[in-house]
Amino acid sequence: MAGRRVPIVCHGHTRPIVELNYSQNTPEGYFLASASKDGKPMLRHGENGDWYGTFEGHKGAVWACVLDTPALKCATGSADFSARVWDACGGTQLHEFKHNHIVRCVNFSHASTRLATGGMEKTVRIFDLEKPEAEPMKLPPAAVGIRSVNFIQDDKTLLCAYVDKPGVGVYDVRSLQQVQTLKTASMATSVEVSFDQQYVTTAEGAYVRFFDATTLQQLKEHLLAAPAESASYCAARRKFVAGGQDMWVHLYDYDTGQELECNKGHHGPVHTIRWAPAYDAYASGSEDGTIRVWFPDGGSEVRA
Template identity: 55%
Template sequence: MDKKKVAVPLVCHGHSRPVVDLFYSPVTPDGFFLISASKDSSPMLRNGETGDWVGTFEGHKGAVWSCCLDTNALRAASGSADFSAKLWDALTGDELHSFEHKHIVRACTFSEDTHLLLTGGVEKILRIFDLNRPDAPPREVDNSPGSIRTVAWLHSDQTILSSCTEIGGVRLWDVRSGKIVQTLETNSPVTSAEVSRDGRYITTADGSTVKFWDANHFGLVKSYDMPCNVESASLEPKFGNKFVAGGEDMWIRVFDFHTGEQTGCNKGHHGPVHCLRFSPEGESYASGSEDGTIRIWQMGPASHDENDSVPGNGTTGKVKVSADDIARKIEGFHITREGETTEKEIATDA
């Protein structure tokens, strides 16, 4: 019985440097997808269910700090230390546009309607790019009190959320006025901020605390002290009854949302955990680490039988991904010989 409780993750190799950001697409007709950002300068796209590598986006010249996919997983975006944010075709891997900045871009995200790209970074300026007119100058929202670490959209793209690298708190900006309308106070800088799928909660990680905020009235709903400094936290999207947190001690802990009781502890990474995100239906979650790997953990009863690794498949409404679907997604994806070699070498070394 004890063996059943040992979580056996899918381990995804390929990055040669620390993995610093993860993002799941919603469920699409081709399944769902996972994009990862790494200090190796090459964001990678994977099948979100199996972790299988789909392709690598090549073109950045510095560490990639942030990555995201649009609603249909047709386009990707990434923010980098090379002073740019890039827009990619997620079907072919081609670079569609490079948005130049004057300093490191730490965060980027698509608007809900997918027409806009929001970026932030060391310049302390939020930029909103119109993807229908990529050559047009962006709208700039400044007066951020510090270097921007995270960004997100709320309230049908009417509100922007941002946190800073050096100072605590989450700032909520009115998009129309460009002004800060609310600040959610925290003692330490917020390293992770996530808006729940139903739009009810904002999940933040700051220092050794995970907090849940009312995303509409901005009050603090719950605050839980963690056993160590945590860098990322994510709320289960379907039922909202569990959350995961990970950080400097290399372990990923599962907690009950209502009580804060720890219900699981997954070990396997060989470096601090930098990012955690639940899959769109909540049946699994992915973790990215200083050790350069991504691990995908199942939420249900752990099993060594591959066929049982995703519990409750018939009831989640999740679209199964066939080999043909993935072949269609990969077809035409630009992958260099060098990228293939790196993938194989790292997989062999492991």
């Protein structure tokens, strides 16, 4: 149909893709970082999916891959017991932070001066990137592994989701103490903070919930027909996307929860999904090793 954009299929990874993250908009456009069990985190052009490069050095599966606010640095977390920070422009490694177990998650502060890490060691560390040799701050040990870490509220607060445990821990970065728990129906497999730092979105199996990032009050929840492993919210369109074990990528109306589109193409469960910062597309990563970039009201797929 005229005027419709067909989805883009991005190849390159050889094993399942477990995390995707877009950068913010920059003067050079925006970018897409991908983490895969093949141990080869990649950087792509955010708008067309073109491959820019691979960050070489990890010796195990890479579970996390994220860009800082100006998209000048990329952080990765791996099964090789390390978190690393890379020059996103040249691809060279800037820092390596060794851990005692698998690193499942990494995230930059919004100001790009700190890096939070977590994983199967059950400890969240916060590194000062302006003093990378200094000992990191640590949150109190958790009872289970850490699945995700996200800074909010001008980097004063850190959200921590867990492996095999419901709830999202809310920590004061200044005191390093837990101050609240966001209740979830089951473990939160995905926690997203919106580009404007206004919303938090969680995927909890059959439920997707939305919170005000300033007050942490729940705004809305939807019970989905197809359980979601990952979800992403677009406030500008009042729509959200979700994907999971059914291998399909679903677009929903935020206000009603009505399914608007069901995109088929992946040949394995969808592990990660995120809106682009221009909110004109969203990307999904799957067990099948491919990234697909979808456009609302899009048609059939093409391969890139």
